[in-house]
Amino acid sequence: MTAYNKPNVAINDIEKVLQNHFGPGVTKITPLLGGNLSSVFSCMLEEKGYVVKFSDLEGAYETEHYVSKLLSGQGIPFPKSLALGKMGQFTYSIMERVEGRNLSDCTLEEQNRQLPEIIDILTRMAATDVGATRGYGWIGADGNGSHASWKDFVVAVNAEDQTGTFWENWHELFSTSCLERDVYEEIYGRLMNYVSYNEANRGFIHGDFHQWNILSDGTRITGIIDGNCMYGDSLIDLAILDRHMPRSGVVEAYQSYQEKGEMVIPNFKERLMGAYYFKGLDGLRFYAKMGMRDAYVGTRHFLLNLKA
Structure with a gap:
């Protein structure tokens, strides 16, 4: 492939x-x-x-x-x-067009100064009213999710048959790329252990919430772009941001923001673990397909060393 x-x-x-x-x-x-x-x-x-x-x-x-x-x-x-x-x-x-440049073009110091605003936007996205819609997974043109449950969605996106999608024939990656079947199956097994925690929290997920999809003028956030949008646990966006800004204390900043707003986060640790595994597994497959070996190796190391 x-x-x-x-x-x-x-x-x-x-x-x-x-x-x-x-x-x-x-x-x-x-x-x-x-x-x-x-x-x-x-x-x-x-x-x-x-x-x-x-x-x-x-x-x-x-x-x-x-x-x-x-x-x-x-x-x-x-x-x-x-x-x-x-x-x-x-x-x-x-x-x-939203004015500004990718947050990734800002210095680490500039990114960290804008982290509170990023956390605020992440929190407001998670609070978006989706009560008039139904389903989990990919959001369709009608505003509804692609699957009846989060578990159904997780199983579907990792199934071998992906005919007509970006992932058609993706099992070829096990023989044509750096994607390792045993590693993939290990992470998938761990992911399934946390599905019930994530499924209990249905909200809007941007799905690609990182510095390349966040725009800034250097001092403030000017816009959020793109996304692989879905319905599910909004902590998935937190996991994505944390993995892309590993030196910025993203999770701690998020928890502090919620505490100041007196917002309760049920089963936070279990939900975040499920979020890491869900996006990380997708990342392994994506990096392998795109030939991004360093990103693959880094994600593989992170996932295999996650501790419950």
Whole structure:
């Protein structure tokens, strides 16, 4: 199995999509770095910035369109979705551009100074009202989750048959990449021991909550972008942030924030363990497919040395 290649979109196709939506006058069409599954470009119209993204994956951006309305409607700094459409083999999405740079481009000191604001946003995302929806797992275009239970979702995303998805034929990775079957099965077994703790807490999960999807002006957070959004235990976002900012005391900062707000966190340790295993297992598979061996080895070491 080879690493996934982002779609190669011709400049005239990009111009056509933007002109169809905005009309004439779009300038400064510029490719943006980042994003593993999309080709992303920024542009300007009358001094306002926008982003257009292209994907050849089925159903790309439908959930993002829904999530944009959900989060921006509740005051979360998530970019507003303006258009969703098809152009040939590609799906495209046009969104308002949030000013700022990736938090990853800030110094560690700058990142740590903004950690309280990041924790506040994480907490508010977790408190998003999802009571009108049902299900766990991937959020669909209708706002509902893909599976009836968290356990069903965990089993499904780790199943061998992933026909028609990014993970189609992923078991080939056991023979063509650094992915080790015994390690994968060990972590999966541990994950299943914590499923019941996570399932008892259903909320909104961004699913990719780290410095490359958090924007900043250097002193404050200006926006949250992208995401592999799902319903489940919101501590998964905390686990993701902690793994990407391991020297920043993320978990301690989160617990302190909750204590100050007199918010009770039931079964915190067990839920966080389940969150680490869930995202870590997905990370092992992803890093192996993308040929990111150092990230694979680091995640493998972390997961195997987790203590209950």
